[in-house]
Amino acid sequence: MNFADSEIVGAILSKEHYLITKEIDQADYILINTCAIRDNAEQRIRKRLRELKALQRQRQWVKIGILGCMAERLKQQLMEEEDNVSFIVGPDAYRKLPEMLAHIHDGEKLAETLLSDSETYADIEPVRYDTNGITAYISIMRGCQNYCAYCVVPYTRGRERSRDPQTIVNEAKELFAKGYREVTLLGQNVNSYKWVSGDGTVGFPQLMALVAEVSPLLRVRFATSHPKDLSDDLLKVMAKYDNICKCIHLPVQSGSERMLKLMNRRYTPEWYLDRIAAIRHYLPTCSITTDVIAGFCTETEEDHQATLEMFRKVRYDYAYMFKFSMRPNTYAEKHLNDDVPDDVKTRRLEEIIALQGDIALENNQKEIGKEYEVLIEGVSHRSDAQLFGRNSQNKVIVFDRGGLQPGQYTNVRVTRCTSATLIGEVTDK
């Protein structure tokens, strides 16, 4: 999400003839796009700001701006606390950046943090950074109003709003024409994507079909789904199109009914497992990944065991695993106690990580002998003689280069694995 936002900021500034550089020693303005989801993300930014003071002593005209969720959360307070920050811009105010940069004088500080009910940056064609020229993100909606009890996002990114489907399809077509072969449609809760116009209503399953029809050679992925809203209609559309990747990220957060209720997730473990069963029914080859939080307020050993049990039942292919971090202004901060001691949170997190490591390895071992179509993304980090790509399930596969090039599709048979990577050989020479 933040990466996609940085690409929008790049486009807004390039249009006004600002040049973008990755060389920090050449920059007159340093823009830091920030996340506020966990405290350690914010602490990293504060450390980076301290480090940048040395650079500012040598290049005194350099101005630093903080963009994104941390800017939105802290507003002016951030500039008071961090004396080397000159401007802050919230996630809905990026269009103001050129004007701010043009008018900011030495010693002055500017802030734009108004949230909007309508801004989707729909008309902006993002500048693609760090691109492999093959895979790209397309933002399809902004904001979130689910108000999970632990989460700061509804306060930093504002209300949910969807982007005109035609602009999304056009962006996908342009990327395909430029040689891209995979797009990931992004939103905090893509299942509630909805666009109403004179021509009718486009929901997320219809949007997926529209993008999938751009070309059978363009792979389509999406993130993130909320389990309460994952519909059979979407699964049917995924089954219908070969180029919609068979991979679903379905954050569970906890396996305990009591925790899920306290988290305001609005589903039960039974509901979640029913959605998993539906995925397995419509999409037998689909991989499933998740997010989980260890040590949310009042979590008992029994609740934690329920999470481990959920992991054993679902057998995720990958999981993003976090220790609960209390965030200001959330429901949890106002009404609940962060009462699980840090060492207990750490131990529970480590137990989840260890279990998930075993499951991922066992899942990968079952892949040995299977053959997959792989979209080649680049040269392996380990050896120039090898390429890497992903299968539809989003698993990374490494194989000998042969005469192949990034951007091509090839068939690969899996011969070995680790818990993170599959290793294989090309079968269609």
Ligand code: 5AD
């Ligand atoms: N503490 C820990 N993890 C969190 N997440 C969101 N808020 C918090 C928090 N306060 C995790 C959730 C979410 C992912 C993006 O970040 O698992 O799905």
Ligand code: SF4
């Ligand atoms: Fe946060 Fe919940 Fe919205 Fe995800 S769905 S961004 S966890 S409030």
